Amino acid sequence: MKLRIKRVYEPPAAADGRRILVDRLWPRGLSKAKARLDYWARTNSPSTALRQWYGHDPDKWQEFRRRYFAELDANPTGMADLRRELGSGTVTLLFSSREERLNNATALQEYLEGKR
Numbered sequence: 001m002k003l004r005i006k007r008v009y010e011p012p013a014a015a016d017g018r019r020i021l022v023d024r025l026w027p028r029g030l031s032k033a034k035a036r037l038d039y040w041a042r043t044n045s046p047s048t049a050l051r052q053w054y055g056h057d058p059d060k061w062q063e064f065r066r067r068y069f070a071e072l073d074a075n076p077t078g079m080a081d082l083r084r085e086l087g088s089g090t091v092t093l094l095f096s097s098r099e100e101r102l103n104n105a106t107a108l109q110e111y112l113e114g115k116r
Contacts, residue, residue, distance in 0.1 A: 005105040008094040012036040017090025027096035039085040043078040
C-alpha cells in the first residue's frame with residue numbers, strides 16, 4: 001500500500017486511489033459530490049480538544065503528534081476500521097487545513113507507516 005496526503009479541496013485524480021477524509025469536521029464549502037470520498041475516518045481524527053489546543057502552532061507539533069498517537073492507540077476499534085478501509089494499492093489521506101505540512105493527515109500517515 002502506498003499512502004499519500006492531499007488537501008481535500010484539490011481536484012480528485014485517478015492517481016489518488018482510495019480517498020479517505022481524516023478530519024473530524026466536514027470541510028467548509030465542499031459538497032460530498034465534489035469531495036468524492038471512499039471513506040470518512042472521523043473517529044481517527046484528533047479529538048476536538050486536541051485540535052483546538054494545537055491550533056497549527058509549529059512549536060506544539062511534537063507534543064501534538066505524541067498526544068494524537070496516544071488517542072489513536074486508545075482507539076483499537078477505529079484503527080481496525082481504518083486499516084480495513086485502507087486495503088491495498090494507493091490511498092490518499094485527505095485533510096482540509098491550510099497548513100500542508102504539519103497537520104493531522106501527515107501525523108496519521110507517519111503513525112500508519114510506523115505501525116504497519
